[in-house]
Amino acid sequence: MQISNSSTADISEIFRLYESATAFQKTKYILHWPKFETSLIENEIAENRQWKITMDGKTACVWATTFDDPQIWEERNADPAVYIHRIATNPEFKGQNMVANIVAWAKEYAEENGKTYVRLDTVGQNESLIKHYTKMGFTFLGLYDLKHTDQLPAHYQGNPVSLFELLV
Incomplete structure (x- = not known):
C-alpha cells in the first residue's frame, strides 16, 4: 500500500471513483454527491491536497484535504485541523478498510503540519457512516445546520x- 498525492494523470480515475461512490449513495441514501467540477480537482492536485492509496498497481481510494474549512466548521475553523473530504473507495477494494488507512495517515499528517485535530463531515444523519467513523476513533459532534453554504457543493444546500x- 502506498499513499501519495494524486496527479493530473489521475483525474479520470478520480471521477470514475466519484461516480461509483455516487451510484452507491443513490442506492442507500436520499442525499448523494453532485457531479463535481473538474477545476475543483485540478486545484486540489495543484495544491497537493488530493490524495490516493495505490495497491497492486491500482488506485484503491482517493480523498482530499484542506487546513481551512470555514463554511462547514464555522467558528471551530480557528482550531488547528486537517479536514478530510470526498473519500471514495474503488469497488475492487471495498471491505479492505481504506478509512482506517486514511485515519492512520491523517494523524501523522496532522502532527507533521502542527494540527491538533483530524476532522470530517457527511451530509445528513447517515447512521452507517456515523457508526463507521466513530469506530475509527472519531467523536461524533452532532448534526448542524450550516449558515453559509453558497460556495459549497449542491448537496450541502439546505441539508x-x-x-x-x-484529537491527534
Missing part, C-alpha cells in the same frame, strides 16, 4: 451535516 473530529 444538515454530521461533524466528526479526532
Whole structure:
C-alpha cells in the first residue's frame, strides 16, 4: 500500500471513483454527491491536497484535504485541523478498510503540519457512516445546520451535516 498525492494523470480515475461512490449513495441514501467540477480537482492536485492509496498497481481510494474549512466548521475553523473530504473507495477494494488507512495517515499528517485535530463531515444523519467513523476513533459532534453554504457543493444546500473530529 502506498499513499501519495494524486496527479493530473489521475483525474479520470478520480471521477470514475466519484461516480461509483455516487451510484452507491443513490442506492442507500436520499442525499448523494453532485457531479463535481473538474477545476475543483485540478486545484486540489495543484495544491497537493488530493490524495490516493495505490495497491497492486491500482488506485484503491482517493480523498482530499484542506487546513481551512470555514463554511462547514464555522467558528471551530480557528482550531488547528486537517479536514478530510470526498473519500471514495474503488469497488475492487471495498471491505479492505481504506478509512482506517486514511485515519492512520491523517494523524501523522496532522502532527507533521502542527494540527491538533483530524476532522470530517457527511451530509445528513447517515447512521452507517456515523457508526463507521466513530469506530475509527472519531467523536461524533452532532448534526448542524450550516449558515453559509453558497460556495459549497449542491448537496450541502439546505441539508444538515454530521461533524466528526479526532484529537491527534
